[in-house]
Amino acid sequence: MTVIDVRNLRKEYGPHVAVDDVSFSVEHGEIFGILGPNGAGKTTTVECVEGLRRADAGTLEVLGLDPHADGKRLRRRIGIQLQESQIPERLKVWEALDLHSSFYDTPTDWGRLLDDWGLAAKRDTPFAKLSGGQKQRLFIMLALVGSPELVVLDELTTGLDPQARRDTWELIERVRAGGVTVLLVTHFMEEAERLCDRVMVIDAGRVVAVDSPSGLISRAVPEQRVRFRPSAPLDERLLTGLPEVTRVSMTGTRVEVSGNGDLLHAVTSVLARHRIVAADLRVDQPSLDDAFVALTASRPHGSGGSPGASEGASDHRRG
Amino acid sequence: MTALTKYELKLFLRDPAATLIVLVLPVGIVALFGVVMSPGGGDAIETFFPSAAIALGLGQLGMNLLPSTMAGYREKGILRRMAGTPVHPAALLGAQLVVGALFALVSMALVVAVGVVAFGFGPPGSIPAFLLTFVLGVMSLFAVGLLVASIAPSGRVATGIGVAVFFVSIVFGGVFMPVESLPAFIADVGDFTPLGAFMRALRASWAGAWPEPLHLGVMAVVALGFSLLSAKMFRWE
Missing domain, CATH: 3.40.50.300 (P-loop containing nucleotide triphosphate hydrolases)
Structure with a gap:
C-alpha cells in the first residue's frame, strides 16, 4: 500500500x-x-x-x-514534528500531551505513551526544564498522540x-x-x-x-580499498591479475589495493597462497557519507556526471 | 478548543508578571488613592481614580501582554506546531483573547468592588453605559494588541512596541493625569485614541452619564478596523 x-x-x-x-x-x-x-x-x-x-x-x-x-x-x-517548533515554556509534560490529545478524534492513551517512552518521571516538569533529549522525546510523543x-x-x-x-x-x-x-x-x-x-x-x-x-x-562509490603491509616483498602483478582489483599502489612498505566485489577475500587468498602475511590490514568500506558526497558534490558546478544521478544537472541557487 | 482555553488560562496564571499587572496593580492603585483621597464628596475627580486603575490594567493587558505572548508564540514556532495538527493556530489566538477578556472582567470587577466597598468610591452611576464601555474598551484595546502582534517580528519587539504605545496612550488618554489638567491640544488628540476614548467613557458612565458618541465610535472603529487589518497582516510563522 x-x-x-x-x-x-x-x-x-x-x-x-x-x-x-x-x-x-x-x-x-x-x-x-x-x-x-x-x-x-x-x-x-x-x-x-x-x-x-x-x-x-x-x-x-x-x-x-x-x-x-x-x-x-x-x-x-498524521503526526508531525516540525523543525524548530516548541511548546509554551511553562506547560508541563502531561499537560502538553493532554492538550494535544484533545485535537484528535481517537487519541492514544497518553499515560501509556509516557510510560513507554520513559518520561513518566518527568510528567510534572515544565517544558523549559527538560533536557534536549527529553524535549525530542516529548515531540515524538506529541506526534504520536493522535494514533497517526x-x-x-x-x-x-x-x-x-x-x-x-x-x-x-x-x-x-x-x-x-x-x-x-x-x-x-x-x-x-x-x-x-x-x-x-x-x-x-x-x-x-x-x-x-x-x-x-x-x-x-x-551505486555511488562502488570502489573499496584494502591497505596492508606485506611481510615479504610483493610482486604487484599478483594483485593486478585479480578480476576484483582495479588499481594497486605501493608507497614504501605499504600497499593499497582498490577494487570492487569481494575484494578483501580475493586479496587475502592470493597472499595466503604465497605465504605472505598482511600486517596492519585495513579495509575502507565506503559509507553513506562517501556516497552522499559523490552524489551531490559535483552538481553545483554543473558537471552532473555522478553515478546514479538523474538526467542533467540543473544549477539552482541554494537558499 | 475548550482544552486550549483551559491551558491558556493555566499559563496566564503561571506568569507572575501578568497577574501582577492585570490584577494586583489596578487594585493597588484604587486602594492607594482610596486611602489618600478619602472619597465620598462627589467631586468629579473621584471618577478618575477607579477609571484610571481599570484603564491601566486593561491597557497593559491589551497593548503589551497579549501581543508579546502572541508574537512569542510565533517566534518559538508554537503557532507553526499547531498548524501541523487538525486544529488551526487561530484557535490558539482565540483562546488567548478569551482568557484575556476573562482577566479583564475580573480586573474590572475587583477594582469596582474594592474601590466601592473598602474605600468609599461611588459605584458606576450608569451600569448599562459602564458595561457597554467595558466591552467596547476591551475589544478596541485587544484589537490594538492584535495589530502589534501582526507587525512585530518577535516577542521582544512586540513588548517594545506595546510599551511605547501604552505610555503614549496613557499620557494622551488622560490616564496618567486627569484630562481636566491636560493642555487642550493633548486632550483633543486623546479623544481619538482607543485608551483615551475608553478612559473618558468610563468616567462619564461612572458619573452616571451616557458616554459621548465620539468615544464609543472611536472604540468601535478601532475594534473593527484593527481586527480586520491584523486578520490581513498576521503571519503564522
Whole structure:
C-alpha cells in the first residue's frame, strides 16, 4: 500500500526555486529518509506533503488524500514534528500531551505513551526544564498522540549529543515496529544508514537518487580499498591479475589495493597462497557519507556526471 | 478548543508578571488613592481614580501582554506546531483573547468592588453605559494588541512596541493625569485614541452619564478596523 505518492512537485518562493522537480513514493511500514545539503528543498518537500504549503505544480497524494485540499482530514491521520517548533515554556509534560490529545478524534492513551517512552518521571516538569533529549522525546510523543498512520520527523536529532541521538533512533525503530510509516528528514548520514529502508537524496530541488542505503553506496562509490603491509616483498602483478582489483599502489612498505566485489577475500587468498602475511590490514568500506558526497558534490558546478544521478544537472541557487 | 482555553488560562496564571499587572496593580492603585483621597464628596475627580486603575490594567493587558505572548508564540514556532495538527493556530489566538477578556472582567470587577466597598468610591452611576464601555474598551484595546502582534517580528519587539504605545496612550488618554489638567491640544488628540476614548467613557458612565458618541465610535472603529487589518497582516510563522 502506497502511503505517500508525489509526482513532479515544484515549489517556488518568488524568484527562488526551492523544489524544482521531485517525485517519490513511500510504502506502508517503511522508514523513508530524505537526505540533502542545506537548502536542497527537504523541508519544503515535506511541508507540501503535510499540506502546510501549496505546491506550485505536481500532484501529491498522502493516505489517499490531497494534502492541500483535504489538509484538515489529513492532519487527523498524521503526526508531525516540525523543525524548530516548541511548546509554551511553562506547560508541563502531561499537560502538553493532554492538550494535544484533545485535537484528535481517537487519541492514544497518553499515560501509556509516557510510560513507554520513559518520561513518566518527568510528567510534572515544565517544558523549559527538560533536557534536549527529553524535549525530542516529548515531540515524538506529541506526534504520536493522535494514533497517526504516518509520522513526519524533520531534523529530529539536530542539536542532540551522540548518546541522545542513538537513543532517539531506537525510539524511531519502535514507532515503525508499531506499524506506523515514518518519513524522516535528516542531514546525518549515519542516521539515515542506520534507520532508513530507503533514502532519497535531493540536491538543488531535484532528486539525485532513491535507493536503500547500501544500494546508494554501491551505486555511488562502488570502489573499496584494502591497505596492508606485506611481510615479504610483493610482486604487484599478483594483485593486478585479480578480476576484483582495479588499481594497486605501493608507497614504501605499504600497499593499497582498490577494487570492487569481494575484494578483501580475493586479496587475502592470493597472499595466503604465497605465504605472505598482511600486517596492519585495513579495509575502507565506503559509507553513506562517501556516497552522499559523490552524489551531490559535483552538481553545483554543473558537471552532473555522478553515478546514479538523474538526467542533467540543473544549477539552482541554494537558499 | 475548550482544552486550549483551559491551558491558556493555566499559563496566564503561571506568569507572575501578568497577574501582577492585570490584577494586583489596578487594585493597588484604587486602594492607594482610596486611602489618600478619602472619597465620598462627589467631586468629579473621584471618577478618575477607579477609571484610571481599570484603564491601566486593561491597557497593559491589551497593548503589551497579549501581543508579546502572541508574537512569542510565533517566534518559538508554537503557532507553526499547531498548524501541523487538525486544529488551526487561530484557535490558539482565540483562546488567548478569551482568557484575556476573562482577566479583564475580573480586573474590572475587583477594582469596582474594592474601590466601592473598602474605600468609599461611588459605584458606576450608569451600569448599562459602564458595561457597554467595558466591552467596547476591551475589544478596541485587544484589537490594538492584535495589530502589534501582526507587525512585530518577535516577542521582544512586540513588548517594545506595546510599551511605547501604552505610555503614549496613557499620557494622551488622560490616564496618567486627569484630562481636566491636560493642555487642550493633548486632550483633543486623546479623544481619538482607543485608551483615551475608553478612559473618558468610563468616567462619564461612572458619573452616571451616557458616554459621548465620539468615544464609543472611536472604540468601535478601532475594534473593527484593527481586527480586520491584523486578520490581513498576521503571519503564522
